[in-house]
Amino acid sequence: KAGVTQTPRYLIKTRGQQVTLSCSPISGHRSVSWYQQTPGQGLQFLFEYFSETQRNKGNFPGRFSGRQFSNSRSEMNVSTLELGDSALYLCASSTVAGAPPSTDTQYFGPGTRLTVL
Amino acid sequence: DQQVKQNSPSLSVQEGRISILNCDYTNSMFDYFLWYKKYPAEGPTFLISISSIKDKNEDGRFTVFLNKSAKHLSLHIVPSQPGDSAVYFCAACFMNRDDKIIFGKGTRLHILP
Numbered sequence: 451k452a453g454v455t456q457t458p459r460y461l462i463k464t465r466g467q468q469v470t471l472s473c474s475p476i477s478g479h480r481s482v483s484w485y486q487q488t489p490g491q492g493l494q495f496l497f498e499y500f501s502e503t504q505r506n507k508g509n510f511p512g513r514f515s516g517r518q519f520s521n522s523r524s525e526m527n528v529s530t531l532e533l534g535d536s537a538l539y540l541c542a543s544s545t546v547a548g549a550p551p552s553t554d555t556q557y558f559g560p561g562t563r564l565t566v567l
Numbered sequence: 568d569q570q571v572k573q574n575s576p577s578l579s580v581q582e583g584r585i586s587i588l589n590c591d592y593t594n595s596m597f598d599y600f601l602w603y604k605k606y607p608a609e610g611p612t613f614l615i616s617i618s619s620i621k622d623k624n625e626d627g628r629f630t631v632f633l634n635k636s637a638k639h640l641s642l643h644i645v646p647s648q649p650g651d652s653a654v655y656f657c658a659a660c661f662m663n664r665d666d667k668i669i670f671g672k673g674t675r676l677h678i679l680p
Contacts, residue, residue, distance in 0.1 A: 454610065483667070492573075492672030493611070493656055506667050540610050548666075555601075556668075558610025 452477065454543050454559035462565045468529040471562045475522050475543030481505075482524040483556065484516060487538040496539075499524050500547035528564075536566045570594050571659050573671035581679050586644040588674050590657030595638060597659040601668070602631060602642050605654045614655070615642070618662065644676075652678045 455474045463469050475482050483506075484496040495508040499518035518524045522543075528535055542556035572591045580586040590600075598619035603611035617624040617631045617640065624631050630643045644651055657671040 485670075490672075493658075493670035495667040495669070498667065508667060542610070555613040555616075558603075558612065560608060560610050 454541060454557055456539075456541055456559040456562050458562060459560065460563045460565075462567060463531050464567050465531055465533060467531050468527065469531060469564060471526045471528075471539055471541075471564070473524045473526070473541035473543075473559060475524070475541075476557055479543035479545050479557070480522050481544045481547045482518055482522065483542045483544075484524070484526050485540045485542065486510075487540060487561070488536075493540070496526065498547065505547050531566045533566050536564060538563050569672070570597075571657055571669045571671040573655075573657055573674045575674050576672070577675040577677065579677040579679055580647050582649060583646045586642075586647045586651065586676055586678070588642040588644075588655050588657075588676065590640050590642075590671055592638050592640075592659050594659070594669075595635075596661060597669075598662045599660050600631070600633060600640050601658045601660075602629075603656040603658060603670075605656065605673070611656055647676075647678050649678050649680065652676055 457472045481500045483498040486494050497516050498506040502518045513529045516526045538561040540561045542558045544556045570593050601616040602614040604614045605611040615626050615629045615631050617633050622633050633640045654673045654675045656673045658668045660668045
């Protein structure tokens with residue numbers, strides 16, 4: 451079956467703009483988690499959605515928001531972009547909510563590379 | 568505050584030898600640990616995990632060792648192969664809590680021919 455897909459793969463924005471990233475989970479997966487990867491901080495958890503509800507949230511400012519649709523697709527929005535928001539944004543899906551091992555392992559998408567100029 | 572630390576940003580190992588990737592954690596309440604492998608332009612993929620009730624878990628060439636008293640775990644790859652060149656992330660979470668996974672910053676492994 452198809453894996454997790456993320457669009458767009460690459461994005462260039464300028465400071466102050468906003469951006470919306472999209473994630474389509476594996477068919478049948480209802481949980482979508484978002485992560486930010488930077489060289490300095492590694493992989494940091496942003497938030498998790500399950501059945502259109504946010505279940506967990508990491509330590510990111512309110513400029514970072516997300517939502518999940520009834521078909522489990524998820525979007526992440528970052529408003530008022532800052533240079534430090536340049537990163538690889540990864541989403542991961544799993545069949546049920548919560549961290550392993552209560553769920554099966556998360557499956558990651560290839561990521562969206564966001565560059566803020 | 569990094570709860571999961573991978574202090575070596577990179578590691579080079581000769582093909583055929585053993586690769587040892589290390590990971591330290593600060594929260595003694597973590598009770599489940601995972602390793603992920605990431606190639607460029609791809610998302611991380613799950614490699615191997617270990618529960619805190621064990622001190623070793625083996626899967627083919629990959630073995631994870633857990634030392635709870637030292638709050639340290641390591642991933643051993645034997646023998647190392649060229650396809651093992653990737654970034655390896657250590658991660659930790661709580662088995663009975665619906666909470667997020669905490670990742671380390673990753674270690675880039677280079678397998679030398």
